[in-house]
Amino acid sequence: MSTTLEVRLHTFTAPLARVCLWHLCRRGVLLMMAAALLAPWVKAAEPNAQPGPRVLPENMLPNDTRLGPLKDLDGYFPFHPFQFPAPWFHRAEQVRRQILVALGLWPMPEKTPLNPVIHGKMDRGDYTVEKVYFESYPGFFVTGNLYRPKGKSGRRPAVLTPHGHWSKGRFYDQGELNVRKEIVDGAERFEEGGRSPLQSRCVQLARMGCVVFFYDMIGYADSVQIPEELAHGFSKQRPEMNTIENWGLFSPQAEAHLQSVMGLQTWDSIRALDFLLSLPDVDPDRVGVTGASGGGTQTFILCALDPRPTAAFPAVMVSTAMQGGCTCENASLLRVDTGNVEFAALFAPKPLGMTAADDWTKEMPSKGFPELKTHYAMLGSLDNVMLKPLVHFGHNYNYVSRAAMYGWFNRHLNLGLQEPIVEEDYRRLTVGEASVWDDTHPKPEGGPDFERKLLHSLAESAEKQLNIACESSAQYRDLVGGALEVMIGRNLDETGEVELRKTRAQDRGAYQETCGLLHNITHGEEIPCVLLEPKKQNGRTVIWVDEKGKAGLYEADQPSSETRRLLDAGFSVLGADLLFQGEFVHAGQDMTKNRLVSNPREFAGYTYGYNRTLFAQRVHDILSLIKFAGSRGSGRESLQVVGLAGAGPWVAAAVAQAGPAVNSAAVDTGGFRFGKILDLQDVNFLPGGARYGDLPGILAVCSPVSLWLAGEGKQGPSLVRSMYEKNGAAKSLTTFEGDGPRARAAAIEYLIANSSVK
Numbered sequence: 001m002s003t004t005l006e007v008r009l010h011t012f013t014a015p016l017a018r019v020c021l022w023h024l025c026r027r028g029v030l031l032m033m034a035a036a037l038l039a040p041w042v043k044a045a046e047p048n049a050q051p052g053p054r055v056l057p058e059n060m061l062p063n064d065t066r067l068g069p070l071k072d073l074d075g076y077f078p079f080h081p082f083q084f085p086a087p088w089f090h091r092a093e094q095v096r097r098q099i100l101v102a103l104g105l106w107p108m109p110e111k112t113p114l115n116p117v118i119h120g121k122m123d124r125g126d127y128t129v130e131k132v133y134f135e136s137y138p139g140f141f142v143t144g145n146l147y148r149p150k151g152k153s154g155r156r157p158a159v160l161t162p163h164g165h166w167s168k169g170r171f172y173d174q175g176e177l178n179v180r181k182e183i184v185d186g187a188e189r190f191e192e193g194g195r196s197p198l199q200s201r202c203v204q205l206a207r208m209g210c211v212v213f214f215y216d217m218i219g220y221a222d223s224v225q226i227p228e229e230l231a232h233g234f235s236k237q238r239p240e241m242n243t244i245e246n247w248g249l250f251s252p253q254a255e256a257h258l259q260s261v262m263g264l265q266t267w268d269s270i271r272a273l274d275f276l277l278s279l280p281d282v283d284p285d286r287v288g289v290t291g292a293s294g295g296g297t298q299t300f301i302l303c304a305l306d307p308r309p310t311a312a313f314p315a316v317m318v319s320t321a322m323q324g325g326c327t328c329e330n331a332s333l334l335r336v337d338t339g340n341v342e343f344a345a346l347f348a349p350k351p352l353g354m355t356a357a358d359d360w361t362k363e364m365p366s367k368g369f370p371e372l373k374t375h376y377a378m379l380g381s382l383d384n385v386m387l388k389p390l391v392h393f394g395h396n397y398n399y400v401s402r403a404a405m406y407g408w409f410n411r412h413l414n415l416g417l418q419e420p421i422v423e424e425d426y427r428r429l430t431v432g433e434a435s436v437w438d439d440t441h442p443k444p445e446g447g448p449d450f451e452r453k454l455l456h457s458l459a460e461s462a463e464k465q466l467n468i469a470c471e472s473s474a475q476y477r478d479l480v481g482g483a484l485e486v487m488i489g490r491n492l493d494e495t496g497e498v499e500l501r502k503t504r505a506q507d508r509g510a511y512q513e514t515c516g517l518l519h520n521i522t523h524g525e526e527i528p529c530v531l532l533e534p535k536k537q538n539g540r541t542v543i544w545v546d547e548k549g550k551a552g553l554y555e556a557d558q559p560s561s562e563t564r565r566l567l568d569a570g571f572s573v574l575g576a577d578l579l580f581q582g583e584f585v586h587a588g589q590d591m592t593k594n595r596l597v598s599n600p601r602e603f604a605g606y607t608y609g610y611n612r613t614l615f616a617q618r619v620h621d622i623l624s625l626i627k628f629a630g631s632r633g634s635g636r637e638s639l640q641v642v643g644l645a646g647a648g649p650w651v652a653a654a655v656a657q658a659g660p661a662v663n664s665a666a667v668d669t670g671g672f673r674f675g676k677i678l679d680l681q682d683v684n685f686l687p688g689g690a691r692y693g694d695l696p697g698i699l700a701v702c703s704p705v706s707l708w709l710a711g712e713g714k715q716g717p718s719l720v721r722s723m724y725e726k727n728g729a730a731k732s733l734t735t736f737e738g739d740g741p742r743a744r745a746a747a748i749e750y751l752i753a754n755s756s757v758k
Contacts, residue, residue: 052554065524077339143222144215157286164295169220225446256690292397322360332687349381496522529576538570549581622654664706704729
């Protein structure tokens with residue numbers, strides 16, 4: 001059928017189809033039957049909005065795992081133990097770096113003076129309690145109580161204990177009625193001490209001979225500078241805090257700089273350990289950490305990152321199920337492809353004790369703990385892992401659970417006490433007795449202005465550390481390249497096995513047009529792509545990345561002028577629909593934003609703590625294209641990547657991850673900066689994108705790959721120039737001042753001129 005006849009027939013049949021469908025529905029015929037009968041006509045009446053060929057039939061999407069439901073904190077997070085230590089140690093280094101990057105601790109911040117204040121000593125007979133506050137960051141205070149045994153000499157074992165999400169935290173009192181119910185159920189023994197199961201463990205550990213520091217989570221008890229309702233109850237974005245400068249927590253800018261409540265809280269835990277180990281009566285070789293619920297999260301995160309603890313007991317938190325529901329237990333990037341059981345496994349082979357209850361941990365005896373046992377056995381320390389399943393109790397750190405912890409620390413902190421250890425009653429501290437603030441020790445400033453100043457100070461400190469790393473190209477690559485691997489989640493080596501499955505090949509005269517699906521077999525991804533190969537080839541390939549997907553290679557149904565210029569010069573040209581471009585979306589769909597999980601709270605960590613951003617996934621697709629293109633030909637083929645207009649940042653990140661596999665790249669950034677994004681669903685939103693020099697920081701990692709750079713002024717960013725100079729590749733950096741058609745034409749000529757085989 002001729003093109004003219006097709007157009008005329010479509011013009012007639014489309015209205016006819018609609019009229020027929022209306023009459024059929026009026027007569028009671030099912031709409032689905034009518035639509036099925038008339039689908040060929042209706043479908044034919046809808047012209048392809050995208051120029052160039054389709055790979056798949058209309059309305060068929062790629063068979064790509066990324067099109068499935070997003071993962072959230074209530075998903076399933078299994079741990080797969082390794083058979084041998086060496087691969088585990090490699091994996092452990094990756095996971096530990098992932099945690100550090102996610103929490104804004106890569107590199108570790110400078111440890112500024114704690115300036116500790118210890119006051120208000122109270123004598124309780126066989127132990128004492130003191131009030132403590134110190135600065136984890138300048139002007140940001142950690143508060144708590146210090147319990148010490150009496151009648152002991154020399155250095156004593158120490159226990160650090162975060163509290164978790166009990167009401168009022170360190171000041172928690174469950175009340176007379178509740179404790180009486182607990183006594184009847186066998187969960188507690190005493191009406192007085194049992195009203196505060198949090199204080200109970202501190203008192204008993206002190207009586208066992210340990211120095212105990214019991215400290216506040218952010219926003220609880222005496223931690224007043226960032227309120228509880230913000231740190232743990234954040235729900236809606238605050239427009240006044242969502243600004244390019246002077247931003248607040250939970251904003252896109254805070255996420256772009258990897259600033260989070262969980263990061264702050266983890267740093268508080270590290271500094272709390274610093275404080276505890278600075279005491280002259282503490283033995284640094286016998287240090288335990290224990291907490292339950294959110295305090296359990298703090299326990300296993302601290303013990304995963306800090307080598308100083310010698311024994312850990314995270315209660316009712318480690319599981320393959322719910323990973324922690326609070327904003328203080330989540331952060332963007334944190335649990336993508338990992339989870340709490342693996343985090344706990346990072347402490348191995350050191351002693352790890354746990355409890356399970358009738359909550360999300362109830363399946364630990366069959367899901368999670370057997371794998372941890374296998375893991376510890378592989379490391380030759382099976383006796384160093386223990387789970388006490390107490391699933392007849394609800395979520396708790398009750399007397400029965402604490403008793404398991406006392407025995408664990410008795411053995412692994414070498415306390416030398418006879419077991420079983422029986423907890424005795426004590427007189428609880430009142431709020432007034434426990435509080436660290438008084439007329440002599442006034443509360444510090446807090447509130448929104450303090451929040452802004454704190455985050456601004458953290459960003460400045462991170463920038464200073466980046467400037468220090470810039471003094472060495474190797475140090476810079478370790479720092480920024482290491483962070484980028486976490487932010488993107490994949491490098492070229494991790495891209496896996498790819499193969500092109502052709503769906504159609506057609507001779508177009510001067511060139512061959514091949515359509516197909518590029519399968520990433522390793523990751524279950526499927527990318528519609530088109531490969532244009534001139535009859536007279538020069539053995540070189542250009543990967544053309546475009547905001548329009550593979551349609552960017554075409555004008556109408558013919559190659560664009562830029563594509564023709566490359567074909568005429570002998571280049572093969574490879575284009576693709578990256579995730580949610582072109583054939584990844586149905587006609588009429590708008591997929592220009594990141595998807596979010598169903599959690600109603602507008603916190604990025606609930607989505608991006610478990611799923612890659614669209615930016616990162618599109619970089620994954622480009623890496624698959626690079627892997628495929630690099631596998632073609634004789635191995636002498638020169639591979640070049642071009643990303644103009646909105647595609648420039650994706651290509652910059654992909655080239656930084658691909659390294660020497662790419663010969664040269666042409667990137668037009670359009671002046672884009674991650675730090676200017678004001679929408680958590682923006683197509684280019686990337687947690688951490690602004691922390692390490694923003695987009696110029698990523699471009700600097702591309703060195704020494706030959707780079708043509710537009711959108712960054714005549715000289716280009718000083719950071720990029722500096723890294724190219726330090727790598728002895730100053731001549732490999734070409735900057736162009738201009739945009740639009742001029743930039744596109746200049747980029748093509750650069751690729752042609754700089755296509756020499758390596």
